[in-house]
Amino acid sequence: MTFSPPAMLWHRRAVLAAMVALSAVPAIAADPGARTTVDPFGLGVASGDPDLDGFVLWTRLVGPATEPLQAGAVIVRCEIAADPGFRRIVRSLRGLARPEAAHAVHIEVSALPSGRPYWYRFHALGATSPAGRATTVPRLVSTLRLAVTSCQHWEQARFGAYRDIVAANPDLILQLGDYIYEQSYEGQAKVRAFGAPEPRDLEGYRRRHALYKTDPDLQAAHRAAPWLVTWDDHEVLNDYANLANRDGLPAALFAPRRAAAYQAYFEHMPIRPSLWRGRQSPRLYRALDWGDLASLSVLDTRQYRSDPPCAAPAVARNVRLEGCADAAAPGRTIMGAVQERWLADRLAANRRAWTVIAQQVFFAPLYLDGGHRAVFSDQWDGYAANRTRLLGQLGQPAVNNALVLSGDVHSFWLNDLDDATGRRVGTEIVTSALGAASPPPGRFGDATGNNAHIRYSDVTNAGYVLLDIDKSQVHVDFRAIADRTDAASPMRSIRKFAIPAAGQLA
Numbered sequence: 001m002t003f004s005p006p007a008m009l010w011h012r013r014a015v016l017a018a019m020v021a022l023s024a025v026p027a028i029a030a031d032p033g034a035r036t037t038v039d040p041f042g043l044g045v046a047s048g049d050p051d052l053d054g055f056v057l058w059t060r061l062v063g064p065a066t067e068p069l070q071a072g073a074v075i076v077r078c079e080i081a082a083d084p085g086f087r088r089i090v091r092s093l094r095g096l097a098r099p100e101a102a103h104a105v106h107i108e109v110s111a112l113p114s115g116r117p118y119w120y121r122f123h124a125l126g127a128t129s130p131a132g133r134a135t136t137v138p139r140l141v142s143t144l145r146l147a148v149t150s151c152q153h154w155e156q157a158r159f160g161a162y163r164d165i166v167a168a169n170p171d172l173i174l175q176l177g178d179y180i181y182e183q184s185y186e187g188q189a190k191v192r193a194f195g196a197p198e199p200r201d202l203e204g205y206r207r208r209h210a211l212y213k214t215d216p217d218l219q220a221a222h223r224a225a226p227w228l229v230t231w232d233d234h235e236v237l238n239d240y241a242n243l244a245n246r247d248g249l250p251a252a253l254f255a256p257r258r259a260a261a262y263q264a265y266f267e268h269m270p271i272r273p274s275l276w277r278g279r280q281s282p283r284l285y286r287a288l289d290w291g292d293l294a295s296l297s298v299l300d301t302r303q304y305r306s307d308p309p310c311a312a313p314a315v316a317r318n319v320r321l322e323g324c325a326d327a328a329a330p331g332r333t334i335m336g337a338v339q340e341r342w343l344a345d346r347l348a349a350n351r352r353a354w355t356v357i358a359q360q361v362f363f364a365p366l367y368l369d370g371g372h373r374a375v376f377s378d379q380w381d382g383y384a385a386n387r388t389r390l391l392g393q394l395g396q397p398a399v400n401n402a403l404v405l406s407g408d409v410h411s412f413w414l415n416d417l418d419d420a421t422g423r424r425v426g427t428e429i430v431t432s433a434l435g436a437a438s439p440p441p442g443r444f445g446d447a448t449g450n451n452a453h454i455r456y457s458d459v460t461n462a463g464y465v466l467l468d469i470d471k472s473q474v475h476v477d478f479r480a481i482a483d484r485t486d487a488a489s490p491m492r493s494i495r496k497f498a499i500p501a502a503g504q505l506a
Contacts, residue, residue, distance in 0.1 A: 048270025141291035150407025157435030177232025205264035304336025318378035402426030
């Protein structure tokens with residue numbers, strides 16, 4: 001995206017202000033008078049971004065009714081144990097919960113043995129948090145169980161699908177965006193209310209994240225396993241693309257809102273602060289390699305996009321495009337040049353059995369008509385040249401058994417991925433919404449009839465995807481909840497696939 005100098009200045013000011021609040025570590029004294037009459041750990045605990053020798057641990061201190069804690073900086077102690085009963089404490093650490101970061105705490109842990117589970121808990125203001133479970137990544141491993149989620153709308157669903165995820169005991173929970181929703185939808189039945197207007201500033205986004213963190217099933221899933229997260233659009237504003245937005249606001253007005261949303265996201269997620277510290281813009285794309293089994297690259301397909309194709313200046317909306325040549329322009333990117341180079345370097349150096357790319361939006365072509373002229377602008381179809389470049393990279397010899405994991409479209413899909421020559425280079429697995437309404441009937445047209453590469457599609461069920469990866473194959477289990485408005489609703493497997501290593505879909 002090209003900015004005029006004033007717009008770029010506004011953008012940099014907003015981002016830099018957020019970065020200072022997020023990542024600076026000032027020499028600040030703790031508040032000796034800090035007190036609370038309620039459990040300050042009302043938003044739960046979480047672990048994330050595991051690696052060979054550590055992980056990041058998160059919590060946020062709050063006051064009554066999860067309102068912001070009325071205190072200065074508060075010292076938070078953290079215990080890490082080798083057993084769930086905390087009889088063998090292996091590390092005692094301290095963090096500082098500062099009011100300018102909403103009293104959120106991120107503690108990066110390192111120098112632990114690889115491939116082991118750990119249990120952790122926090123202490124602050126005379127209270128002890130619930131215990132959570134973290135893990136370090138193994139160096140050599142034969143299996144990986146991965147739960148893949150996306151899209152959870154507070155008003156449209158309960159989050160009971162997380163009960164099934166916890167029972168499945170995954171090694172890692174992968175959340176592909178729309179962790180929160182900023183907007184209500186008129187005409188949609190509501191099972192509970194946001195109780196607040198659409199967030200537009202830091203306070204509003206903080207309140208929306210805090211509301212989500214009160215859900216007991218979401219809290220339980222964060223305690224049960226490490227998470228790996230990335231954002232999509234609703235964490236800021238539906239369909240935004242870089243600084244283009246639904247309302248056509250100039251960068252000087254939209255950049256501060258986006259920066260506030262990014263800051264609130266970081267304050268409530270188990271993300272390593274070292275990813276953000278010292279940068280002029282927040283970086284969320286990153287790598288997690290699971291031993292010698294899987295190379296996992298997590299993308300950010302929102303922050304760096306080119307201008308939306310065939311759209312008015314500064315406007316970004318997901319619309320149906322009919323014969324829009326701009327969508328295939330060679331210079332267009334959904335990832336940005338720096339992230340594209342980062343991923344290309346990772347793919348060229350890959351040596352693991354499976355190559356996994358986790359990202360937000362529908363990746364394969366999704367033609368809405370038989371003539372292959374109509375597509376949706378917000379998906380990779382609006383940035384087709386970037387997809388062609390990536391598909392070419394997936395076909396190189398270093399890349400083994402490519403999987404692209406996607407979300408966003410509130411429906412389940414399994415797609416073959418072919419390069420420009422028609423050679424099969426991978427498979428896309430799309431998870432449905434964990435808790436949100438299904439697409440309206442007919443939204444994707446005759447999807448399987450117009451797209452020969454689509455092997456499976458279910459546009460009526462909500463749920464998640466459970467992946468069991470080993471050296472020989474990936475077992476794909478599309479799991480659906482019977483009633484998304486009932487937290488106790490049962491779940492079932494609606495379709496299973498096996499993807500053999502170096503082979504075709506079975």
